[in-house]
Amino acid sequence: MIDTIVTDMDGTLLVSAGDAIHPRNKERLLEWQKDGKNLFLATGRLDLAILPFIHELNITKPVISCNGGLVRDFSTGEILFKSDLALETIERVLDTLRPLNVNYHLYTTKRILGPSNTGKIAFFNEQNKILPENEQVPITITNNPLSELQEGEFPLKILVIEKEATKREQIKETLSTFNLSVLASAANLIDIMNPGIDKAHGLNYLAENGYIDLDKTIAFGDNENDVGMLMLAKTGVAMQNGIPLALERADFVTKTNDEGGLALFLEQHVL
Structure with missing residues (x-):
């Protein structure tokens, strides 16, 4: 039973221009949360650079940003984890x-x-x-x-x-x-x-601190910085527009980000 989604932003949740959530993804993810299920964002961007999307999706869960270098709870503003460079x-x-x-x-x-x-x-x-x-x-x-x-x-x-x-x-x-x-x-x-820092590290932090159950988690991504996260979650889904390594290591491949592949996978396999 999947109750948690963790999704990359660029090339996955967003359209290729990087300035908007695919409307089909937005609709499905808002419904997902209304059903009492969990949604986490995991991005290479700084979390302060995705505030419009956090607000648009009504995100209340901690956000993994800087590829796992930062985990911040925007409901309180508290930094839960950081790995700062010397x-x-x-x-x-x-x-x-x-x-x-x-x-x-x-x-x-x-x-x-x-x-x-x-x-x-x-x-x-x-x-x-x-x-x-x-x-x-x-x-x-x-x-x-x-x-x-x-x-x-x-x-x-x-x-x-x-x-x-x-x-x-x-x-x-x-x-x-x-x-x-x-x-x-x-x-x-x-x-x-820093060495060892990637989105999988951020995801593992959330699991170790009781925010998620990895056995009930599905992760979506497309690039090298998503591979570890796709492998760590119970189910890893790569976008068709992803790099060959992401496609190879994922459990499933869905349609491209510009086709709303995340939502399409949820509709066909999860909902």
């Missing part, structure tokens, strides 16, 4: 990547920092223009993000943005000497976190 580690990573002219963002418990209005920062800045103030993504443009950190602000993830596949492989190879978790969250994104 400042010296961030300095070493950025120094190592600097000769490759890498574009990056730094995700913290309070905001997103980066050297230019590009990549996800540009995307979120555009979204901020139409969002109410309480849903806007906190962003700081700076060439020295570490000098901007405030007391009680913890860096969780370095996000590298690179569209060229060969350069992404070069970046991953360069980082292979570091004891870090390095995962792809989209075709042009590389997520750098």
Whole structure:
């Protein structure tokens, strides 16, 4: 008996533009919660960057964000778990990547920092223009993000943005000497976190602390950063638009995110 859904956002719950929940998914997930069942979000994004979706789906459960680097309860604002990167580690990573002219963002418990209005920062800045103030993504443009950190602000993830596949492989190879978790969250994104941190780690935290029963949990995802979560849940479902590894490791494959594949699977196999 499945009573819990854990879903990735980009490439899974959302349409490909990344700015809206597929309407079929929204309808089914609102009904799911009305029936007293559980819905959790697990995303590579910072949780503060998905507030519109949290509100739209009436999410009351803790949110796994930064690929498992952060678990926050938005009903109380309490951070339940965080795995913050050491400042010296961030300095070493950025120094190592600097000769490759890498574009990056730094995700913290309070905001997103980066050297230019590009990549996800540009995307979120555009979204901020139409969002109410309480849903806007906190962003700081700076060439020295570490000098901007405030007391009680913890860096969780370095996000590298690179569209060229060969350069992404070069970046991953360069980082292979570091004891870090390095995962792809989209075709042009590389997520750098503490070792052992991924969405499966966040999911396991929720299970160990009584929020979910893994034997009653179904997980949906599409990318490298979802694979561990798909394998840990009782049932793992990959989107047809997912990478080959996600398709291989999942128990089932459903239609694409742009077809509302999550809702279609629920309708055909769970509801």
